[in-house]
Structures are given as structure tokens and as C-alpha cells.
Amino acid sequence: MFDNLKKKLKGILGKAKETVEEPKIEPLPVEEQKPSESLPEISDSQEQIEKELLAEVEEELKKEAPPSIIEPPTKAEEEIQEKVEEALQQPVEEKKPPVAEEKSFADKIKGAILDRFEEKIEPEEELEEEFEKIAEQEKEAEEVKEKIVGKFEEVVEEPKAEDFKEEVPPFNPLQEEKFEEAPKLEEVPPKIDIEDEEPIEEKAETVSIEIEKPAVIEEVRKPKKPEHRPKEAVVHLEEEIAEKKEGGILKLFSKITHKELAEKDVAPVLWELEIALLENDVAKEVAEKIIFEVKEALLSKKVKRGTVEEIIKAALKKSVTELLGKESPDLLKLVEKKKEKPFVILFFGFNGTGKTMTIGKFAKMLRDNGYTVVMAAGDTFRAAAIEQLEVHATNLKVPIIKQKKGADSAAVIFDSIKYAKAHNIDVVLADTAGRSHTNTNLMDELRKIVRVAKPDFKVFVGDSLTGNDAAEQAKLFSDAVGIDGSVLTKVDTDPKGGACLSVAYMTKQPILYLGNGQKYEDLIDFSSKWFLDKVF
Ligand SMILES: Nc1nc2c(ncn2[C@@H]2O[C@H](COP(=O)(O)OP(=O)(O)OP(=O)(O)O)[C@@H](O)[C@H]2O)c(=O)[nH]1
Ligand SMILES: [Mg+2]
Incomplete structure (x- = not known):
């Protein structure tokens, strides 16, 4: 029962979130990115913190760099450096491994020069010969030097610009002044003569020491790259943003959590909803009314994200x-309330919709509730209709008033009322022949019955399986004789269920009961709550 409609609506509601709502985080509209509200001020805060971080890095660098490096060279130092540079130009084939790698560059230079002082001084002629050799090898030494410089550049270029930020100029150890800074003044002998120069072999060793220089300098000068921004800084930044931009954040939050839907956002889901309603026997007029109201609800206010389905x-x-209109009246109460018995209920509708069967169900329900009933065999038109009602009367052990086939239906019903009055029976259940609006005679007959019997309650019986037709029929009967309420039968075989809405809307009267089977007890007391629980 109502399975189709239920399934369809469930599917549509399930999809509504995806189809109606956009991704959760939408960009702020340009006009809302005012300087006072968010982004620029946030950038300022970041910049400030980054500056602080850089200052810290610089401070660390200063600490790590030996003070000698930044001292200006003195004359004595310059002299030493000259010697060192001469030594640099010596051939490198005979270079030896570094003397003591753990020593600083300045120590190594100083040590090498002091060693030379301790060496035995060679005669001048020998020295000249050696210098000639040096001159011959000068070219080769130059090449070696270039290689060293190349290495230098590679090593020095390694730190990335962003590691130092813009304020810290990248360190260039190739600058002359940096070379001059290396040795320490106090620890170097004040005078150095050319005669003091060591033999070629020894100079080669000096070159070897010099080769180590780049690595040592790099070690000293290269700032430690901050691998991660300190956690505290990030937390601080977030707090700052949260504090300063409270208004902006709240606005942003509202933007994220709420959405003002436009027609184009809701159109697809409304379209699907309308199709589902039409497919499930909801009359077009009724479906359009529902869609209009759902659309109004979605467009009328800002919709909180994730709640579209609920809305x-x-x-x-x-x-x-x-649509279902006023709640179904409690029939038993109406019976109870009527001062003068009997309470007359007239059943009518198209052929085969279940009028006679429904009379049997009502009889049982009333009897079960302590009311006495009499059946009126008002269908004098169709063959076997009287017998059919008789079967129900027998089964339920209730009296039946009948005449022959072809008798005046209004007269049979009038007789039943007289019988009820005479026997103090609470309720008269009057059957009628099935008819359509095209059958004028039968419609006139129905008018006559209503005029004569003056029923207390006129019940339209519709077959829910006929869907929209049931609603059309109901409208015709309503126009002809008026309807107080409807019964929709065979809902047990109807997976759609839309006829309920249509019939109620067309007649502007409530659905009283639903017939959901062929047994007497298969009668559902209808209410809008019951329907909503079933469908949603
Ligand atoms: N499944 C099911 N069948 C029903 C229901 N109500 C009635 N029927 C069946 O529908 C058929 C027609 O029922 P009737 O009570 O004879 O219908 P009617 O409106 O009196 O028919 P006419 O007098 O010929 O106009 C019978 O076979 C009933 O058993 C119902 O709620 N569910
Ligand atoms: Mg019948």
C-alpha cells in the first residue's frame, strides 16, 4: 500500500540534498571580502608572524657564526691571506687528505702557516727553481681553483631564497671579504717573509687544506632551515584571526551553513517531485498545488545547509x-450525537468500486462498537445486487430491508428508515446501484434518494486503483448530490496511493476510511497523520 509513492518520495528526498544544495563551502562573494572584514587583515597577521620567525632565524644565524667572520681584516691578516692565496695557486696532484677535519677553517689555515714557520728554510736558489716550477704549473693550478670555485657556487646556492625570506640576503662565500675574514689575527705570527715559504710539496698540502674551505664556511654560515613553522605560531595566528575577525567569521559561517536558494536550484527536485506525484495518481491540479507550496517553502527563506531534505x-x-482538509469526523460520535434515530448513511459511486462490500465492513464496525444497524438493499438495478447484500447481512447477522429488482430505490431506503425507527435501530446502511455521470436516469434517481431519505451522511465510495478517475468521479457525485466523506477501497492492491489526495482535494471533504481487503475487518480509519506516517 502506497509503496510506489513512498519509494519515489524517499528517493527524491534523498537526492534533494545533492541536487538542491551546492558544495558545502562556497567562496565568499567578491563584495564581501572587505578589507575590514577578512582577508587583507589576515595577511597582515601572517606577515607579522613570518617577520618574527625570520628575525628568530637571523638571530640563530648570528649565534652560530663565529665572531671572527664578521671582523674587518687588519693589515696583518691581509698579509697572511696573500700567503694563503699564493699557496692556493700551487698544484694539487700531491695534495693530501685534510689534516684534521674537525678543526675550523680558520684553525686549519693558521695551523698550516705555523707549520711552515717551523720547517727548515731552503737556500734562495733552490727556492727560485721551485718558483719556476710553480709558474709552469700555474695554469693547471688555475684550473683546479676554478673547479673549487664551481663547487663553492653549488654548495652556496643550495639554500633556497624562501629559507631566508627577503630580508636575509643570500650568503655568498665567494666574496673576497669573506675569505679575508677567516683567519684570526692574534694567533698568527706578525711577520712572514717570502723566505719563510715552504717547499712545493708542503705548499701542495696547503692547497689541500684550502679545498676544505667551502665546506667549513658553508657549515658555519648556512642558516638552519626552519623545517616547520613553529606550532605556537600557527596556533597564535589562528587565535588572532578568530579574535579579530569574529564578525567576518560569523558571516562566513552563516554563508557556509545557510543558502538562499534560487528557482534554478530547486527546479530539478521540484520537477522530479511533480512527476512522482503524477505517476502515483495524484491529480495534476493537486500535484501543482503541492509543488507550488514546496517551492514557496524552499525559496521563502535562507535554507540551512543539510536541511533541504527536511524542508x-x-x-x-x-x-x-x-489537501486532505478537515480531519475525518468520528462517525461513531456523529451517530451518538444524533438525537432522533436512525442515523442514515448513503453509499454511492461508480460500478464495482466496493459499495456493497464496504456496507458489510461498516455494519461490522458499528456492531462491534455497540450500535445496531439495518441494511437497505437500494441497488434495485443490477441483477444479484440484492442477494449480494443479503449474504453480508446474513454473515453479520444484521437485518436487511429489500424489495424486488427494479423497485424504486428511494422507496426501499425510506422503508428501511421506518424499520429502524420502529425497531430503535441506530444506523441505516443504504446501498445503491453503481452509476456514472453519463447515466442521467441513475443520477436523477440518486438525487431523488437523497431528497426522500435525507441521509445524515453521504459517502462516496471510490476505487483507489482507478487513480485520477476516482477523483473525477468524486467531483461529479459531489456536484450532483454532495459528499460528506469518502471511502477509498482496494488500497491493499494499490501501490500508488495518490488517489487519496486527489479525492479529498476534489471533494473538499475528508477521507473517512480505506478498504484494504475483502474481509469485514479490512477497514482503516483514515487520518492525515496515518497517511503521512505511511508515505514518509
Ligand atoms: N482487495 C479488495 N477488494 C475489495 C475491496 N472492497 C471491495 N472489494 C472487492 O471488489 C469487488 C466489488 O465489490 P462490490 O462491493 O460488489 O462493489 P460495488 O460497488 O457494490 O459494485 P456494484 O454494485 O456492481 O456497483 C468485490 O469482489 C469485492 O470483494 C477492498 O478493499 N480490497
Ligand atoms: Mg454493489
């Missing part, structure tokens, strides 16, 4: 409740 559901429920 559609709520709008559907509201709309359906309104």
Missing part, C-alpha cells in the same frame, strides 16, 4: 495535510 519533507507534509 521539502516538512513542506510536503504541510501541503498534504491541507
Whole structure:
């Protein structure tokens, strides 16, 4: 029962979130990115913190760099450096491994020069010969030097610009002044003569020491790259943003959590909803009314994200409740309230919709509730209709008033009322022949019955399987004789269920009961709540 409609609505509601709502985080509209509200000030804060971080890095660098490096060279130092540079130009084939790698560059230079002082001084002629050799090898030494410089550049270029930020100029150890800074003044002998120069072999060793220089300098000068921004800084930044931009954040939050839907956002889901309603026997007029109301609900206010499904559901429920109209009256109470017995209920509708069967169900329900009933065999038109009702009367052990086939239906019903009055029976259940609006005679007959019997309650019986037709029929009967309420039968075989809405809307009268089977007890006391619970 109602399985189709239920399934369809469930599917649509399930999809509504995806189809109606956009991704959760939408970019702020340009006009809302005012300087006072968010982004620029946030950048300022970041910049400030980055500056602080850089200052810290610089401070660390200063600490790590030996003070000698930044001292200006003195004359004595310059002299030493000259010697060192001469030594640099010596051939490198005979270079030896570094003397003591753990020593600083300045120590190594100083040590090498002091060693030379301790060596035995060679005669001048020998020295000249050696210098000639040096001159011959000068070219080769130059090449070696270039290689060293090349290495230098590679090593020095390694630190990335962003590691130092813009304020810290990248260190260039190739600058002359940096070379001159290396040795320490106090620890170097004040005078150095050319005669003091060591033999070629020894100079080669000096070159070897010099080769180590780049690595040592790099070690000293290369700032430690901050691998991660300190956690505290990040936390601080977030707090700052949160504090300063409270208004902006709240706005942003509102943007994220709420969305003002436009027609184009809701159109697809409304279209699907309308199709589902039409496919499930909801009359076009009724479906359009529902869609209009759901649309109003979605477009009327800012919709909180993630609640579209709920909003559609709520709008559907509201709309359906309104469509179903006033709540079904409690028939038993109406019977009870009537001062003068009997309470007359007239059943009518198209052929084969279940009028006679429904009379049997009502009889049982009333009897079960302590009311006495009499059946009126008002269908004098169709063959076997009287016998059919008789079967129910026998089964339920209730009296039946009947005449022959072809008798005046209004007269049979009038007789039943007289019988009820005479026997103090609470309720008369009057059957009628099935008819359509095209059958003028039968419609006139029905008018006559109503005029004569003056029923207390006129019940339209519709077959829910006929869907929209049931609603059309109901409208015709309503126009002809008026309807106080409807019964929709065979809902047990109807997976759609839309006829309920259509019939109620067309007749502007409530659905009283639903017939959901062929047994007497298969009668559902209808209410909008029951319907909504079933469908949603
Ligand atoms: N499954 C099911 N069948 C029903 C229901 N109500 C009635 N029927 C069946 O529908 C058929 C027609 O029922 P009737 O009570 O004879 O219908 P009617 O409106 O009196 O028919 P006419 O007098 O010929 O106009 C019978 O076979 C019933 O058993 C119902 O709620 N569910
Ligand atoms: Mg019948």
C-alpha cells in the first residue's frame, strides 16, 4: 500500500540534498571580502608572524657564526691571506687528505702557516727553481681553483631564497671579504717573509687544506632551515584571526551553513517531485498545488545547509495535510450525537468500486462498537445486487430491508428508515446501484434518494486503483448530490496511493476510511497523520 509513492518520495528526498544544495563551502562573494572584514587583515597577521620567525632565524644565524667572520681584516691578516692565496695557486696532484677535519677553517689555515714557520728554510736558489716550477704549473693550478670555485657556487646556492625570506640576503662565500675574514689575527705570527715559504710539496698540502674551505664556511654560515613553522605560531595566528575577525567569521559561517536558494536550484527536485506525484495518481491540479507550496517553502527563506531534505519533507507534509482538509469526523460520535434515530448513511459511486462490500465492513464496525444497524438493499438495478447484500447481512447477522429488482430505490431506503425507527435501530446502511455521470436516469434517481431519505451522511465510495478517475468521479457525485466523506477501497492492491489526495482535494471533504481487503475487518480509519506516517 502506497509503496510506489513512498519509494519515489524517499528517493527524491534523498537526492534533494545533492541536487538542491551546492558544495558545502562556497567562496565568499567578491563584495564581501572587505578589507575590514577578512582577508587583507589576515595577511597582515601572517606577515607579522613570518617577520618574527625570520628575525628568530637571523638571530640563530648570528649565534652560530663565529665572531671572527664578521671582523674587518687588519693589515696583518691581509698579509697572511696573500700567503694563503699564493699557496692556493700551487698544484694539487700531491695534495693530501685534510689534516684534521674537525678543526675550523680558520684553525686549519693558521695551523698550516705555523707549520711552515717551523720547517727548515731552503737556500734562495733552490727556492727560485721551485718558483719556476710553480709558474709552469700555474695554469693547471688555475684550473683546479676554478673547479673549487664551481663547487663553492653549488654548495652556496643550495639554500633556497624562501629559507631566508627577503630580508636575509643570500650568503655568498665567494666574496673576497669573506675569505679575508677567516683567519684570526692574534694567533698568527706578525711577520712572514717570502723566505719563510715552504717547499712545493708542503705548499701542495696547503692547497689541500684550502679545498676544505667551502665546506667549513658553508657549515658555519648556512642558516638552519626552519623545517616547520613553529606550532605556537600557527596556533597564535589562528587565535588572532578568530579574535579579530569574529564578525567576518560569523558571516562566513552563516554563508557556509545557510543558502538562499534560487528557482534554478530547486527546479530539478521540484520537477522530479511533480512527476512522482503524477505517476502515483495524484491529480495534476493537486500535484501543482503541492509543488507550488514546496517551492514557496524552499525559496521563502535562507535554507540551512543539510536541511533541504527536511524542508521539502516538512513542506510536503504541510501541503498534504491541507489537501486532505478537515480531519475525518468520528462517525461513531456523529451517530451518538444524533438525537432522533436512525442515523442514515448513503453509499454511492461508480460500478464495482466496493459499495456493497464496504456496507458489510461498516455494519461490522458499528456492531462491534455497540450500535445496531439495518441494511437497505437500494441497488434495485443490477441483477444479484440484492442477494449480494443479503449474504453480508446474513454473515453479520444484521437485518436487511429489500424489495424486488427494479423497485424504486428511494422507496426501499425510506422503508428501511421506518424499520429502524420502529425497531430503535441506530444506523441505516443504504446501498445503491453503481452509476456514472453519463447515466442521467441513475443520477436523477440518486438525487431523488437523497431528497426522500435525507441521509445524515453521504459517502462516496471510490476505487483507489482507478487513480485520477476516482477523483473525477468524486467531483461529479459531489456536484450532483454532495459528499460528506469518502471511502477509498482496494488500497491493499494499490501501490500508488495518490488517489487519496486527489479525492479529498476534489471533494473538499475528508477521507473517512480505506478498504484494504475483502474481509469485514479490512477497514482503516483514515487520518492525515496515518497517511503521512505511511508515505514518509
Ligand atoms: N482487495 C479488495 N477488494 C475489495 C475491496 N472492497 C471491495 N472489494 C472487492 O471488489 C469487488 C466489488 O465489490 P462490490 O462491493 O460488489 O462493489 P460495488 O460497488 O457494490 O459494485 P456494484 O454494485 O456492481 O456497483 C468485490 O469482489 C469485492 O470483494 C477492498 O478493499 N480490497
Ligand atoms: Mg454493489
